[in-house]
Amino acid sequence: xxxxxxxxxxxxxxxxxxxxxxxxxxxxxxxxxxxxxxxxxxxxxxxxxxxxxxxxxxxxxxxxxxxxxxxxxxxxxxxxxxxxxxxxxxxxxxxxxxxxxxxxxxxxxxxxxxxxxxxxxxxxxxxxxxxxxxxxxxxxxxxxxxxxxxxxxxxxxxxxxxxxxxxxxxxxxxxxxxxxxxxxxxxxxxxxxxxxxxxxxxxxxxxxxxxxxxxxxxxxxxxxxxxxxxxxxxxxxxxxxxxxxxxxxxxxxxxxxxxxxxxxxxxxxxxxxxxxxxxxxxxxxxxxxxxxxxxxxxxxxxxxxxxxxxxxxxxxxxxxxxxxxxxxxxxxxxx
Amino acid sequence: xxxxxxxxxxxxxxxxxxxxxxxxxxxxxxxxxxxxxxxxxxxxxxxxxxxxxxxxxxxxxxxxxxxxxxxxxxxxxxxxxxxxxxxxxxxxxxxxxxxxxxxxxxxxxxxxxxxxxxxxxxxxxxxxxxxxxxxxxxxxxxxxxxxxxxxxxxxxxxxxxxxxxxxxxxxxxxxxxxxxxxxxxxxxxxxxxxxxxxxxxxxxxxxxxxxxxxxxxxxxxxxxxxxxxxxxxxxxxxxxxxxxxxxxxxxxxxxxxxxxxxxxxxxxxxxxxxxxxxxxxxxxxxxxxxxxxxxxxxxxxxxxxxxxxxxxxxxxxxxxxxxxxxxxxxxxxxxxxxxxxxxxxxxxxxxxxxxxxxxxxxxxxxxxxxxxxxxxxxxxxxxxxxxxxxxxxxxxxxxxxxxxxxxxxxxxxxx
Ligand SMILES: [Zn+2]
Numbered sequence: 001x002x003x004x005x006x007x008x009x010x011x012x013x014x015x016x017x018x019x020x021x022x023x024x025x026x027x028x029x030x031x032x033x034x035x036x037x038x039x040x041x042x043x044x045x046x047x048x049x050x051x052x053x054x055x056x057x058x059x060x061x062x063x064x065x066x067x068x069x070x071x072x073x074x075x076x077x078x079x080x081x082x083x084x085x086x087x088x089x090x091x092x093x094x095x096x097x098x099x100x101x102x103x104x105x106x107x108x109x110x111x112x113x114x115x116x117x118x119x120x121x122x123x124x125x126x127x128x129x130x131x132x133x134x135x136x137x138x139x140x141x142x143x144x145x146x147x148x149x150x151x152x153x154x155x156x157x158x159x160x161x162x163x164x165x166x167x168x169x170x171x172x173x174x175x176x177x178x179x180x181x182x183x184x185x186x187x188x189x190x191x192x193x194x195x196x197x198x199x200x201x202x203x204x205x206x207x208x209x210x211x212x213x214x215x216x217x218x219x220x221x222x223x224x225x226x227x228x229x230x231x232x233x234x235x236x237x238x239x240x241x242x243x244x245x246x247x248x249x250x251x252x253x254x255x256x257x258x259x260x261x262x263x264x265x266x267x268x269x270x271x272x273x274x275x276x277x278x279x280x281x282x283x284x285x286x287x288x289x290x291x292x293x294x295x296x297x298x299x300x301x302x303x304x305x306x307x308x309x310x311x312x313x314x315x316x317x318x319x320x321x322x323x324x325x326x327x328x329x330x331x332x333x334x335x
Numbered sequence: 336x337x338x339x340x341x342x343x344x345x346x347x348x349x350x351x352x353x354x355x356x357x358x359x360x361x362x363x364x365x366x367x368x369x370x371x372x373x374x375x376x377x378x379x380x381x382x383x384x385x386x387x388x389x390x391x392x393x394x395x396x397x398x399x400x401x402x403x404x405x406x407x408x409x410x411x412x413x414x415x416x417x418x419x420x421x422x423x424x425x426x427x428x429x430x431x432x433x434x435x436x437x438x439x440x441x442x443x444x445x446x447x448x449x450x451x452x453x454x455x456x457x458x459x460x461x462x463x464x465x466x467x468x469x470x471x472x473x474x475x476x477x478x479x480x481x482x483x484x485x486x487x488x489x490x491x492x493x494x495x496x497x498x499x500x501x502x503x504x505x506x507x508x509x510x511x512x513x514x515x516x517x518x519x520x521x522x523x524x525x526x527x528x529x530x531x532x533x534x535x536x537x538x539x540x541x542x543x544x545x546x547x548x549x550x551x552x553x554x555x556x557x558x559x560x561x562x563x564x565x566x567x568x569x570x571x572x573x574x575x576x577x578x579x580x581x582x583x584x585x586x587x588x589x590x591x592x593x594x595x596x597x598x599x600x601x602x603x604x605x606x607x608x609x610x611x612x613x614x615x616x617x618x619x620x621x622x623x624x625x626x627x628x629x630x631x632x633x634x635x636x637x638x639x640x641x642x643x644x645x646x647x648x649x650x651x652x653x654x655x656x657x658x659x660x661x662x663x664x665x666x667x668x669x670x671x672x673x674x675x676x677x678x679x680x681x682x683x684x685x686x687x688x689x690x691x692x693x694x695x696x697x698x699x700x701x702x703x704x705x706x707x708x709x710x711x712x713x714x715x716x717x718x719x720x721x722x723x724x725x726x727x728x729x730x731x732x733x734x735x736x737x738x739x740x741x742x743x744x745x746x747x748x749x750x
Contacts, residue, residue, distance in 0.1 A: 016456045025355040033354070035454075038394055042475075049476050071603055075477050083603055101599070102495035102608050105487040105546045111467035112455040114482040122481045123491065124599050124608065135600035138478050150547050155498040171480050295541075302544040 005168060009041060014112075046169070051091065052076045053169040059191035061096060061161060061174070063128055064089035072128035073135045075171075083133075096161035096190045097179065098125040101136045104153040108302050119302065119314060121148040125159055125176055140175035146202040147314060149304040152178065163191040202309050204281045207253040217254025217285035221268060223292040224259075227323060228266040233334070236326035238264040240319050248316070249276035252285040259320075266323065278316070281307040294328075296321045336435040340573035340584040341742070343373025343566035344710040349528035349698030351451060352461075353560040358393055358449040359405055361562040365703070366406040366445050369564035374580040377407030380566070381439035385415040386426030386446025386702040391468045393449055406445065419472060420638060420730025422446060423563070423705025424592070424738035427726075430567045431587050431740075440572040446703030447562025465558050473732055474597075485640070486555070488733050490546045493643040495608035497549070500658040504549065504643040509661045511536035513642050514553055514695065516671045521692025523672055524711065528559050529696045554642040556694035563706030577745070584745040585713045588627070588723070591620025595735040606733055611644075613737030614651035614729060621739040622653070627723060629653035632741070633681050634715050634724035636708035639693040644734065652727060652739065654686060663688070680719045690715045704728070709740070716744045 016035040025031050046053050052075050055062040063074035066081035067088050074094055080086040104123030107114075114120075124136035141153045142162070159176035167173040177197065179187060186192055231237040241264045248259040249272045258276065260267035272279075282288070287300045297317045300306035308314055345368025347353075347361050356364070362385075370377060383406070385399040395401065399415045402408075416426040423446045430444035455464035466484050473479040497505045504510065518534040521527040534553055542553040568576060573584045593616035599606040606612075622628060629652065637652070639645035650657035655668065663669040670685040681687045691697040691711030698707055705728040712724040722744050730736040 014456055016454065023354055026350075027355060029355070031354050033452075036394070038391055044475060046476065053476075069603075073598075077477075077598060101601075102491060103498050105490040105494060107482060107484060107487050107546065109466075109484075109486075109545055110463070110482050111470045111484050112457065112463035113467050113470075115455075115457060115463060117482060120482060122483065122487070126601060133600070133602035133605070135598045135605055138481055138483075140481055155495070171477050296543065299544050302547045304547070 004166075010039065048079060049075070049077075056163070056173045057167045057169050059163050059167075061094045061127065063092050063094050065092040065131070069133065070131060071133035072131035074127050074137045077135070092128075094127050096192065098127040098137070098159050098161065098176065099129060100124075100141075100153055100155060100157050100159055101126045103155045104141055106148050106150060106302070108298070117311070119148055119311070121153050123153055138171070140172065142175045142177055142199070144177060144181045144197055144199055144202060146204070147301065147308040147310060149301070151304050160187065160192060162194055162197065165193050165195045204251065204279055204309070205283075205307055207251055207281060207283045209253055209255075213252065213254035213283075213285055215254070216289070217252055217257075220254075220285045220288040220292075221257065221270075223289045224268045227292045227327065228268050230327035230331060231266045231323060234327040234330035236330050237323050240322040240326055241266065244316070244319055246277045246316055247273050247275065249273050249279045250288075251279065251281045253283045254285040278309055278313040280313065291321070292324055294324050337437055338570040339431050339434045339567050339587045340570065340745070341565055341587065341709070341713055342441075342568045342573050342576040342580070342582070342584060343369045343375065344564065344706070344713055345369035345372050346526050346563040346698075346707055346710050347447070347561040348526050349559045349561045349700070349707075351528060351558065351560070353449070358398065358447055358562070359401060361447050361449065361560065362402050362445055363406050365447065365562035365564040366443060369443065369445075369566050372580070372582065373566050373576050375441070375566070375576060380408070380411070380441050380443045382412040382433060383408040383414075383443045383445065384426045384430040384433070385413065386417075386422045386444065386706065387415055388417055388419060388422045388448060388701040389468065391471065392453065394452070406443075408443070417702070418730060419736055420640065420701060421705070421728040421736040421738050422702045422730065423707075424726070424728025424740070426702075427565060427567075427705060427709065427740065428590055428592060428738065430565075431590060434567050434569050441566065441568045443564060443566055444706060445562060445564040446700075446706050448700040448702050449560050450558045450701070451560055462558075478732065483732070486545055486550060489641050489644050490550055492608060492611065492733055493549045493641070493647065496610070496647055499609045503658055503661050504646045506661060507540050508536065509664045510554060510642045510646070511539035512664045513645065513669065514539045516669055517639070517689055517693050517696050519671055519673045520690050521696025523677075523690070524692050524697055527692040527697045528557055529692065532696070549643045550641055554695070556640045556699045559698040559700045561698055561700040561703070561707075563700070563703040563710055565706050565709050583717055583747070585716060586743045586745060587740060588743040589621045589623070589625025589741040590739070591617040591622070591624060592738040593617045593620065594731075594737070597732060597735060599733060606735055608733070610657070611647055611651045611729065611734050611737065613735055614648050614727065614739070617737040618652045618725075618727070618739040621725070621741050625741040625743075627741060632686070632723045632725050633721045634687045634690065634712055634719075635727065636689055636691060636712040636724070637693070637727035638704065638708070638729045639689060639695055640729070642695070645688075645693070648727065648729065649688070652725070675719075678718055678720075680721045687715065705738075709742075712742055716742060720744070722746075
């Protein structure tokens with residue numbers, strides 16, 4: 001979901017042509033359906049929340065603190081304490097560090113408005129840690145180590161608040177990054193801007209080489225070569241790859257290889273390619289054998305057993321995931 | 336407060352999509368079946384409570400208005416209830432209160448949903464649009480813009496629970512075995528959406544991830560189009576109807592409800608993420624009202640949005656210890672319907688959980704899902720001569736809405 005100014009509130013391709021169409025019911029009869037919509041536009045006031053979002057625009061994080069019980073609400077959802085007979089709450093400046101309140105989920109299948117953003121992580125951050133009672137801030141969570149995946153955003157880790165360089169007054173103006181990923185000189189900087197961190201070229205994880213993994217890699221190579229040759233004889237699989245061209249360099253604990261898609265064909269080569277679109281890392285090469293045996297590279301990425309540098313790399317996986325099923329169906333029909 | 340009994344119930348076929356009917360016809364089907372079940376005409380019904388969760392799905396801002404005449408409720412009082420996933424529960428609570436207070440002698444409670452007419456123009460499928468519509472349950476300021484969905488809302492509860500109690504809901508085999516049992520139940524429900532499916536534990540554990548590490552595709556509830564209706568009556572009216580219909584009365588013995596704060600946090604009245612306190616408080620209230628304890632109950636129809644949440648809810652309802660909900664499987668507390676005859680009660684100390692197949696195999700037409708559960712609980716209690724059962728509902732962001740209703744088979748019929 002974009003937060004840039006000037007773009008249409010509803011993306012232009014988020015639409016359907018007017019249509020009245022006959023469709024068949026389960027009872028074999030013909031029914032009629034039509035395309036329509038239920039869209040409302042808003043010029044929505046932030047009202048009492050305006051102070052919170054104005055503060056974000058200014059690179060500050062504020063909450064509301066009760067003058068009676070000292071509880072802190074962040075975001076400042078109200079200025080009258082619901083626990084103290086609506087006693088006055090006053091603005092309080094909050095630190096740019098917090099604790100992740102619970103292990104956070106990573107969303108892979110988002111709703112229609114967020115397709116293209118996935119995978120992404122969101123969770124609740126305990127910011128007003130000094131307050132006896134405090135709400136948690138619903139937050140975007142990001143890592144500089146590649147794609148958001150399980151194992152990073154676990155309960156209790158310390159987080160650093162980061163501000164987008166261009167801020168509009170949205171909860172998406174901010175996000176949190178594990179403190180361990182922040183270079184020490186930047187840890188106390190307020191506000192820390194997104195442009196001061198490197199999200200564009202994450203360092204791939206190290207793999208541990210060993211002979212068992214080398215043998216596993218050989219098995220994976222054999223399985224993938226078989227798949228590649230099946231693709232040559234499968235119209236469905238060729239359709240899956242149509243109009244796609246990319247080179248993946250893949251590092252594993254059993255050795256490296258390249259996966260090349262062009263002209264509706266799949267090519268498997270030993271070693272890392274000179275030029276690749278993405279470098280993927282899997283300590284266990286068996287990830288690729290499992291893929292060929294009706295597994296899924298998407299699932300491996302979701303689990304974290306396959307490392308991806310960014311969301312663009314994630315987008316190439318669904319087409320690859322369709323290949324084993326497509327080839328199997330075509331070859332079975334050919335028999 | 337007057338005694339309130341269930342005298343009839345009816346549901347539609349549960350389908351992923353009803354091309355053959357709009358929600359007008361679905362609500363009418365459910366109403367018609369409930370009336371047939373109770374052998375009454377709509378003339379005997381004093382008022383109606385509608386459970387409709389969401390105007391966007393129905394594509395009408397006052398959807399109940401177009402239903403009134405079509406379901407025979409013209410010129411009678413009608414109240415619409417909407418409370419997220421717990422809409423059905425709260426609609427029934429409203430209907431029960433209406434009878435208990437003496438305002439009406441016979442109340443129709445009908446709920447349903449037409450969810451999958453929604454269509455996402457970019458993916459050319461319904462699902463992302465359905466998810467987006469449900470995501471509008473979050474506020475537009477703080478939560479919705481982050482991309483919150485119902486799945487990861489429930490999953491963050493499950494993850495928080497797992498932080499506190501590792502090795503309980505986190506065991507994929509335990510969850511998969513629960514799915515297998517739910518599948519067997521779904522196979523036995525002639526209206527279930529997935530009544531013809533066979534799903535094994537092995538298939539569950541290799542199905543596609545929705546959210547790692549707790550939620551695979553085969554652990555998730557469905558979107559269903561359909562409707563369900565339940566008829567509530569005063570003691571006098573219920574006895575009169577029961578005599579006519581030959582159907583035993585199922586009494587509402589106790590109801591409890593609780594909604595937690597929207598915001599999670601530390602201390603005070605904030606939502607505790609690792610618990611579903613709404614379920615706990617609601618069920619404690621229901622037990623107190625009914626004067627029974629969890630061990631008295633043999634059949635539970637609970638709102639299972641996801642299997643891991645089913646486990647936590649079973650803990651919160653007091654059937655298994657919170658933190659050791661896996662005893663459902665480890666100690667065989669959750670009985671497989673395959674091991675029972677259709678007229679046999681679960682053995683002592685065991686529980687029949689979601690004999691309808693639940694929301695995962697049976698059906699989940701949001702505004703009426705809890706009526707679907709009530710329809711099933713009553714059916715199973717009657718068939719198996721089980722004296723006490725429970726219906727549970729949950730809903731809203733982070734499962735903050737909760738409700739529980741304890742049902743009792745009329746003792747004259749229980750013998
Ligand atoms: Zn206070």
